[in-house]
Amino acid sequence: DVKVTQSSRYLVKRTGEKVFLECVQDMDHENMFWYRQDPGLGLRLIYFSYDVKMKEKGDIPEGYSVSREKKERFSLILESASTNQTSMYLCASSPQVPLRTEAFFGQGTRLTVV
Amino acid sequence: AQSVTQLDSQVPVFEEAPVELRCNYSSSVSVYLFWYVQYPNQGLQLLLKYLSGSTLVKGINGFEAEFNKSQTSFHLRKPSVHISDTAEYFCAVTRPKAAGNKLTFGGGTRVLVKP
Numbered sequence: 001d002v003k004v005t006q007s008s009r010y011l012v013k014r015t016g017e018k019v020f021l022e023c024v025q026d027m028d029h030e031n032m033f034w035y036r037q038d039p040g041l042g043l044r045l046i047y048f049s050y051d052v053k054m055k056e057k058g059d060i061p062e063g064y065s066v067s068r069e070k071k072e073r074f075s076l077i078l079e080s081a082s083t084n085q086t087s088m089y090l091c092a093s094s095p096q097v098p099l100r101t102e103a104f105f106g107q108g109t110r111l112t113v114v
Numbered sequence: 115a116q117s118v119t120q121l122d123s124q125v126p127v128f129e130e131a132p133v134e135l136r137c138n139y140s141s142s143v144s145v146y147l148f149w150y151v152q153y154p155n156q157g158l159q160l161l162l163k164y165l166s167g168s169t170l171v172k173g174i175n176g177f178e179a180e181f182n183k184s185q186t187s188f189h190l191r192k193p194s195v196h197i198s199d200t201a202e203y204f205c206a207v208t209r210p211k212a213a214g215n216k217l218t219f220g221g222g223t224r225v226l227v228k229p
Contacts, residue, residue, distance in 0.1 A: 004157070031215055040123060042204060043158075043219040058216065090157060094215050101146055101165070101208055101215045105157035 003027075006091050006106040013113050019078040021109050023091030030096040032074035033103065034058075034066060037088040046089075049074055050096060081113045116141040116207045120220035127195055128228050135190040135223045137205030145207040147188040148217065149179055152202045161203070164188065165210075175199070200227045 007022035025032065031050050035043040035058075045058030047066040055066050063085060067075045074093075078085055088110050094103040121136040139145060146165050150158040162173025169181040179190045188205060202224045206217040 033216060035219075040221055042118075042120075042221040043206075043217075045216055045218075048216050092158075092217075096215065101210075102148075102160050102163065103158075103215070103217055105150075105159070107157045 004091055004093055004104050004106040006089075006109050008109050009107060011109060011111045013078075013081050013111065015082060015113055017078075017081050017113075019081050019111070019113075021076040021078075021089055021091075021111070023074045023076070023093075023106055024072050025074075025093040025104070026072065027093065027095070027104070028071065029093035029104075030071075031094045031103075032068065033092040033094075034064075034074065034076045035090045035092065036060065037090055037108070043090060046076065081111075083113050085111065086113045087111060116145060116209065116218045118205050118207055118218055118220035120203075120205055120223050122223050123221065124224045124226070126226045126228060129197055130194050132191065132193050133195050133199075133225060135203050135205075135225070137188045137190065137220060139186050139188065139205070139207050141186075141207060141209070143209055146210055147179075147181060148206040148208075149173065149177070149188070149190050150204045150206060150219075152204065152222075154201070158204065161190070195225075195227050197227050197229065199225060201225060 033048040034046040049068045065077045091106040092103040117140045149161040164181045205220040
């Protein structure tokens, strides 16, 4: 089974802290994604990466950065956490293979910024 | 750019009744379409996908969806729901051969199955 593992299920951080959310996948997928999930808004793409050291902005990149130093690991960084970044964060991975575009998701990290 | 609209934010339904969740998309190019399910306190799991071919797609847990290109819709159906189908359902699209295969999601439909 494909596994996408997020390092924490729940996090509570203070305003202004630097926050790292880690994600690891074990299926050698080229693509990795960070989404933010808020009620009524569905999932919105923050950043994605289609190769090591490559990154592209999604729809809501402001206030976030990412790092992909190894193929299996994709980190989301909140440089200075703010209360409006309180949300559920979902990591996903997918292969870059024609007709195999299914994305596999982690369990999510519920981040609260106080 | 693509966009996805899920027309119902919440759908209450009685056990063993049929359910339909509506999804419309907007895109200037052809797309791949997906339905994902999220059970409470879990990540997303793929229910089914349309890539090409037959417009009626069958998925896991008795769900099916029909792709209608002229109406740009991809509605999800189940003829008889169970309590365990209580979850949030997301429709999503991606462009074929796009670098990264990034998905664009709708706002979600919360299904509550009542006994």
